[in-house]
Amino acid sequence: MGAQKKSQSEMTFIEKHRRKQIIDTAIEIIARDGYHQATLASVAKEAGFSKGVIFYYFKNKDELTEQINEILLDELRDHTRKCMKEEAPQADNLKAYVEAYLDFIRKNREKFAILVELGINLNQKMQDQLFSSLVYIDCRKSLAVIMDRDGKRDNLEKKTADALVVVVQAMLDGLGIQYLSDPKNIDLDACQQVILSMIASYQP
Amino acid sequence: MGAQKKSQSEMTFIEKHRRKQIIDTAIEIIARDGYHQATLASVAKEAGFSKGVIFYYFKNKDELTEQINEILLDELRDHTRKCMKEEAPQADNLKAYVEAYLDFIRKNREKFAILVELGINLNQKMQDQLFSSLVYIDCRKSLAVIMDRDGKRDNLEKKTADALVVVVQAMLDGLGIQYLSDPKNIDLDACQQVILSMIASYQP
Amino acid sequence: MGAQKKSQSEMTFIEKHRRKQIIDTAIEIIARDGYHQATLASVAKEAGFSKGVIFYYFKNKDELTEQINEILLDELRDHTRKCMKEEAPQADNLKAYVEAYLDFIRKNREKFAILVELGINLNQKMQDQLFSSLVYIDCRKSLAVIMDRDGKRDNLEKKTADALVVVVQAMLDGLGIQYLSDPKNIDLDACQQVILSMIASYQP
Amino acid sequence: MGAQKKSQSEMTFIEKHRRKQIIDTAIEIIARDGYHQATLASVAKEAGFSKGVIFYYFKNKDELTEQINEILLDELRDHTRKCMKEEAPQADNLKAYVEAYLDFIRKNREKFAILVELGINLNQKMQDQLFSSLVYIDCRKSLAVIMDRDGKRDNLEKKTADALVVVVQAMLDGLGIQYLSDPKNIDLDACQQVILSMIASYQP
DNA sequence: GATGAATGAGTTTTCATTCAT
DNA sequence: AATGAATGAAAACTCATTCAT
Numbered sequence: 001m002g003a004q005k006k007s008q009s010e011m012t013f014i015e016k017h018r019r020k021q022i023i024d025t026a027i028e029i030i031a032r033d034g035y036h037q038a039t040l041a042s043v044a045k046e047a048g049f050s051k052g053v054i055f056y057y058f059k060n061k062d063e064l065t066e067q068i069n070e071i072l073l074d075e076l077r078d079h080t081r082k083c084m085k086e087e088a089p090q091a092d093n094l095k096a097y098v099e100a101y102l103d104f105i106r107k108n109r110e111k112f113a114i115l116v117e118l119g120i121n122l123n124q125k126m127q128d129q130l131f132s133s134l135v136y137i138d139c140r141k142s143l144a145v146i147m148d149r150d151g152k153r154d155n156l157e158k159k160t161a162d163a164l165v166v167v168v169q170a171m172l173d174g175l176g177i178q179y180l181s182d183p184k185n186i187d188l189d190a191c192q193q194v195i196l197s198m199i200a201s202y203q204p
Numbered sequence: 205m206g207a208q209k210k211s212q213s214e215m216t217f218i219e220k221h222r223r224k225q226i227i228d229t230a231i232e233i234i235a236r237d238g239y240h241q242a243t244l245a246s247v248a249k250e251a252g253f254s255k256g257v258i259f260y261y262f263k264n265k266d267e268l269t270e271q272i273n274e275i276l277l278d279e280l281r282d283h284t285r286k287c288m289k290e291e292a293p294q295a296d297n298l299k300a301y302v303e304a305y306l307d308f309i310r311k312n313r314e315k316f317a318i319l320v321e322l323g324i325n326l327n328q329k330m331q332d333q334l335f336s337s338l339v340y341i342d343c344r345k346s347l348a349v350i351m352d353r354d355g356k357r358d359n360l361e362k363k364t365a366d367a368l369v370v371v372v373q374a375m376l377d378g379l380g381i382q383y384l385s386d387p388k389n390i391d392l393d394a395c396q397q398v399i400l401s402m403i404a405s406y407q408p
Numbered sequence: 409m410g411a412q413k414k415s416q417s418e419m420t421f422i423e424k425h426r427r428k429q430i431i432d433t434a435i436e437i438i439a440r441d442g443y444h445q446a447t448l449a450s451v452a453k454e455a456g457f458s459k460g461v462i463f464y465y466f467k468n469k470d471e472l473t474e475q476i477n478e479i480l481l482d483e484l485r486d487h488t489r490k491c492m493k494e495e496a497p498q499a500d501n502l503k504a505y506v507e508a509y510l511d512f513i514r515k516n517r518e519k520f521a522i523l524v525e526l527g528i529n530l531n532q533k534m535q536d537q538l539f540s541s542l543v544y545i546d547c548r549k550s551l552a553v554i555m556d557r558d559g560k561r562d563n564l565e566k567k568t569a570d571a572l573v574v575v576v577q578a579m580l581d582g583l584g585i586q587y588l589s590d591p592k593n594i595d596l597d598a599c600q601q602v603i604l605s606m607i608a609s610y611q612p
Numbered sequence: 613m614g615a616q617k618k619s620q621s622e623m624t625f626i627e628k629h630r631r632k633q634i635i636d637t638a639i640e641i642i643a644r645d646g647y648h649q650a651t652l653a654s655v656a657k658e659a660g661f662s663k664g665v666i667f668y669y670f671k672n673k674d675e676l677t678e679q680i681n682e683i684l685l686d687e688l689r690d691h692t693r694k695c696m697k698e699e700a701p702q703a704d705n706l707k708a709y710v711e712a713y714l715d716f717i718r719k720n721r722e723k724f725a726i727l728v729e730l731g732i733n734l735n736q737k738m739q740d741q742l743f744s745s746l747v748y749i750d751c752r753k754s755l756a757v758i759m760d761r762d763g764k765r766d767n768l769e770k771k772t773a774d775a776l777v778v779v780v781q782a783m784l785d786g787l788g789i790q791y792l793s794d795p796k797n798i799d800l801d802a803c804q805q806v807i808l809s810m811i812a813s814y815q816p
Numbered sequence: 817g818a819t820g821a822a823t824g825a826g827t828t829t830t831c832a833t834t835c836a837t
Numbered sequence: 838a839a840t841g842a843a844t845g846a847a848a849a850c851t852c853a854t855t856c857a858t
Contacts, residue, residue, distance in 0.1 A: 159394045174374025190367035259854070460852090
């Protein structure tokens with residue numbers, strides 16, 4: 001049975017499959033038309049079944065949206081994690097992270113676009129709790145750990161050390177957004193180069 | 205009568221006033237509720253007149269949206285331009301720009317938020333023409349001029365020089381977005397410091 | 409403008425008229441098909457305009473429902489009040505009330521039916537506050553006043569005096585419901601006769 | 613195979629058991645949420661099996677509804693019959709009936725509530741055949757027999773004799789409904805006392 | 817110029833019902 | 838016998854847009 005909250009392992013094969021189908025189709029459509037233009041009717045139609053199915057597997061549009069967001073966030077995290085593991089130990093961790101992050105954006109442009117748009121939307125719905133702040137706080141925490149592992153923040157004032165993390169994250173996201181709006185004019189590799197040099201040569 | 209395209213100068217005083225009223229109210233509401241939650245009914249009600257007026261002065265919601273976007277973009281441009289003029293000549297132009305840009309974000313958080321959201325929306329509507337690419341191309345052009353004035357891109361390969369501009373813009377926007385989602389945790393001044401140091405110490 | 413709460417006097421003529429139109433049509437349809445079968449679409453169609461109008465004048469179906477209920481309750485109260493005023497002073501007030509109440513039921517069978525059905529529905533929605541208890545408490549209060557004016561409860565124990573009011577109200581409503589389900593087999597006049605005799609000859 | 617009409621005796625044990633399970637669960641849910649809020653999905657879930665089963669044992673929701681109604685009606689009849697048998701012969705039969713009826717309401721508040729709600733609903737569905745009229749006709753017939761056994765209607769005009777039955781039934785149902793909507797404010801015992809005195813002291 | 821009123825297409829959502837397995 | 842999955846019709850509700858006055 002569908003819309004109940006249950007762990008992955010409790011789901012039947014078909015349930016997992018259908019959910020994935022719906023989510024994947026929804027992602028495609030949101031990428032193409034934008035979140036508000038992506039109606040559940042269009043998702044159902046594109047996926048080839050009736051509207052009812054969506055409600056069989058998800059409580060409502062909001063739940064579907066949240067799950068899409070979580071999944072994409074997971075994909076991004078998994079991607080960076082996996083990429084970083086492939087690097088040699090003692091290597092430049094931050095470099096690996098930057099490369100992994102931008103690699104994700106390059107390979108999953110629409111997914112990154114959706115993350116940006118859903119971030120805005122979820123934020124509006126949650127007014128106070130500020131959803132995306134949570135996502136960002138998480139992001140920055142990981143980034144701080146990585147930079148510390150490389151000793152990139154040693155000897156910095158707390159204030160500056162914090163800001164450095166924010167700025168590195170900003171470079172990645174800001175670059176991602178420019179890439180979204182105009183991929184042909186943005187040379188991701190060259191930018192990555194600049195970002196890495198900047199971080200490397202940074203002196204407070 | 206209103207909705208015909210006409211130059212600023214052809215508009216009567218009252219016409220200009222009404223348009224401003226509508227646009228200002230719309231901005232407030234979009235800032236508060238988000239673009240899709242901001243209905244024309246709510247704009248009219250808040251502004252204190254009937255829904256009809258909006259259609260008298262704007263062809264439809266899309267036209268209103270576009271004008272809001274243009275106006276906010278103008279405000280951002282005007283703000284940086286004005287700030288930079290106040291700086292002494294021969295001064296560090298890029299520094300002035302960065303400060304001005306972040307100053308705008310700090311003082312006009314909601315307006316910056318709207319620019320981000322409308323950017324996404326307008327892009328979706330214009331599919332191919334890629335609206336925000338135009339905005340960004342413009343932005344980067346100005347930034348390039350400024351950096352060149354300071355000699356920041358001398359001796360750089362074309363590819364790197366272009367990327368440098370992209371990355372500087374990215375730092376500003378990326379920082380802005382983090383600031384939007386969580387102003388209390390972002391120390392704009394410290395970040396500005398880091399950004400300026402980074403640019404200053406940058407070595408390709 | 410429609411759905412805002414406003415006093416009768418603030419409404420324009422057309423607004424009052426439309427609301428009345430909608431409410432009257434809804435009453436007809438609920439009487440004919442029952443509350444849950446009475447869709448807003450059917451109300452709009454029957455009344456001869458689009459669905460949108462209903463939402464222009466009423467926030468949602470619940471608000472419409474509540475207003476219908478209030479109006480019918482008012483009609484019932486007004487009817488009894490008016491009938492009783494026409495009686496001579498010092499007359500038998502309770503008799504006048506019974507006659508008036510049953511007269512309302514006779515003349516407004518469907519309206520009484522709706523009151524019963526909406527009572528059940530509103531009660532279910534308000535779970536704890538128990539809507540119809542409020543209505544009944546009111547009813548019984550008026551009835552108590554009337555009976556006291558006639559001295560019908562003098563010398564009775566408090567417990568019995570209270571119960572007497574409940575029972576009189578019960579006779580009227582219980583009779584109404586039987587009349588609803590089978591008007592041809594119920595001789596309202598004869599029943600009224602019996603009720604009045606019963607009350608008159610009652611001895612604790 | 614379930615849904616075919618078959619006499620009680622033709623049903624297997626498990627079949628009877630399942631039907632009872634479904635009906636009992638449905639009664640619980642209708643009592644809690646109201647008839648229209650009681651979806652078959654919720655019944656199935658609460659009872660711990662799949663929606664399909666309901667359709668295996670009942671043709672559709674209407675049939676289930678009707679059977680619930682019949683069962684509750686039977687329970688009410690059985691209760692009064694049983695109560696009355698326990699009374700001594702030659703005793704006051706009407707008194708026993710009133711006590712039994714009110715005892716049922718007291719002990720089965722939700723069931724009585726369902727009887728009232730389903731009565732309304734079934735009536736709406738059967739438009740002309742007027743379902744609940746049938747129920748009431750039956751009720752009144754039994755009541756008439758009981759009153760006659762006590763000689764309560766001797767010497768009355770036919771018209772009055774009929775009305776008396778209606779009014780007694782009305783007192784019971786009307787009291788039940790007030791008790792439903794506000795049990796804490798209704799003293800069933802005191803009311804029963806009043807009803808019995810009223811009937812006893814009644815003089816046409 | 818401005819307004820209130822009305823529209824209707826489009827969206828989410830609900831649920832009884834069916835059916836292959 | 839029973840289940841899970843899927844359907845689709847119908848409901849409430851939203852909102853940009855139009856238009857007579």
